[in-house]
Amino acid sequence: MNKKAFQDYYPTDFGQCYGCGPFNDHGMKIKSFWTEDEEESYCYFTPKPYHTAVPGIVYGGLIASIIDCHATATAAAAGYRAEGRGMDTDPPLRYVTASLHVNYLKPTPIDTKLKLIGKVKEIKGRKIIITITLSANEEICARGEVVTVQMPDSMITKNK
Numbered sequence: 001m002n003k004k005a006f007q008d009y010y011p012t013d014f015g016q017c018y019g020c021g022p023f024n025d026h027g028m029k030i031k032s033f034w035t036e037d038e039e040e041s042y043c044y045f046t047p048k049p050y051h052t053a054v055p056g057i058v059y060g061g062l063i064a065s066i067i068d069c070h071a072t073a074t075a076a077a078a079g080y081r082a083e084g085r086g087m088d089t090d091p092p093l094r095y096v097t098a099s100l101h102v103n104y105l106k107p108t109p110i111d112t113k114l115k116l117i118g119k120v121k122e123i124k125g126r127k128i129i130i131t132i133t134l135s136a137n138e139e140i141c142a143r144g145e146v147v148t149v150q151m152p153d154s155m156i157t158k159n160k
Contacts, residue, residue, distance in 0.1 A: 005031035006041075006073040009087035014094045014151075019069030030066055032073040032118070038081075041074040041118035047110045058108040063134060063142050066116060068100050071130040071146035074118040078130075079150065082123050095128060095148035096155075108134070108141040126150035 007020050007030070015023040020030045032043040045066050053059040075095035080087045108114065114136050121129040132144040 003033060004087075005033055005043075006077045006087065007031055009076075009092075010094070011092050014092060017069060019065045020073050028066065028069075030069055030073075032070050032077070034077065039119075041070065041077065043070045043073075043116045044113050045116070046113045049110070052110055056107075056110055058110045058114075060102075060104060063104070063108060064100060064102045064144070066114070067102055067132045067134060067142065067144035068097055068146060070116045070118055071100075071132050071144065072097060072148050074120070074130050075128040075146075075148035078120045078123060078128055094151040096151050097146055098127070098149045099147035100144065101146075102142055102144045104142050106139065106141050109136050112136050114141075121145070 007022050010022060012023055015021040018024055018027045021027050022029060030043050030045055032041050034041055047058050047062065051059050051062045072095045076093050077087060079093040079095065114134055117133050119131050121131050126149050128148050130146045130148060132146065133140050134142040
């Protein structure tokens, strides 16, 4: 199946994020999708050797970054869904991080693909709360909760 990632719908002006922006040549370019039942979102990321904290273990800042970016992408997709419209419709919805909380549960090995699963915890006005689990080899290594807010119109106007 060849479905588009949430990030593939980002307009050029809003696709520069280091973690998830498809238009950042130096970024990580994570790709987020709904599961088949659309109850959860998922993405995969394979760390590079330079993402090391200590030998064999992923740097915690990278873990926070991919949790953050997967959550804001999930929030955007959830925002469109809550409005009953497709991600390819205008005006574009982008969400930014208001709060990021990560619990590191165990060391995350660097030599494997990481899986992130997102769930919409709450949608209230312009705020969407997303919970994320990050697993390696089917073991949960970190959990995150990200409070996102819809990007204010003033930021959108500046980027047009």
